Amino acid sequence: MSKPTTKCWIDTAAMMAIIAEANSKYPLETGGVLIGYRKDNEVIITDITGPGPNANHQKIYFDVDNKWTTAKADKIFDATEGRLRYIGDWHSHPDGYCHPSVLDVKALEKVRDCPRALTPKPLMMIIGHDFSKWTMWELAEMLRPLPLQRFEFNREWAYA
Numbered sequence: 001m002s003k004p005t006t007k008c009w010i011d012t013a014a015m016m017a018i019i020a021e022a023n024s025k026y027p028l029e030t031g032g033v034l035i036g037y038r039k040d041n042e043v044i045i046t047d048i049t050g051p052g053p054n055a056n057h058q059k060i061y062f063d064v065d066n067k068w069t070t071a072k073a074d075k076i077f078d079a080t081e082g083r084l085r086y087i088g089d090w091h092s093h094p095d096g097y098c099h100p101s102v103l104d105v106k107a108l109e110k111v112r113d114c115p116r117a118l119t120p121k122p123l124m125m126i127i128g129h130d131f132s133k134w135t136m137w138e139l140a141e142m143l144r145p146l147p148l149q150r151f152e153f154n155r156e157w158a159y160a
Ligand SMILES: [Zn+2]
Pocket: 091, 092, 093, 100, 101, 104, 126
């Protein structure tokens, strides 16, 4: 069993992009994918995507445009020779708490248990209704929240 993750860092520009997207679709749900890497016991989010043009936005439901977000994540993976990769998902709960729903947990289990995805400990970030609250969840053996801190990601490292 691997050591538990202790902390999550998120690039400030990526965080601002999440808030802007969540705001623009309110009161509907929206989301996208989280891209980054793991180092030691920490996880670093460097990039995010929006929902894509064919996403389904409802008040208490959201379905990402999977084809579009996968293409975006693949592009970053290739450009960074695999240093940055798909690491989880994010979505908004416009009128709810930052806690995963039963369906959210099922979606996370699907990612965790899919050997092809190579994401054994997927993340799910949920941004709450006033956009100043968010929680990063990780599903390893159990679902649990991770401490989240902003930072400025140095892009030169990944694209060298
Ligand atoms: Zn949800």
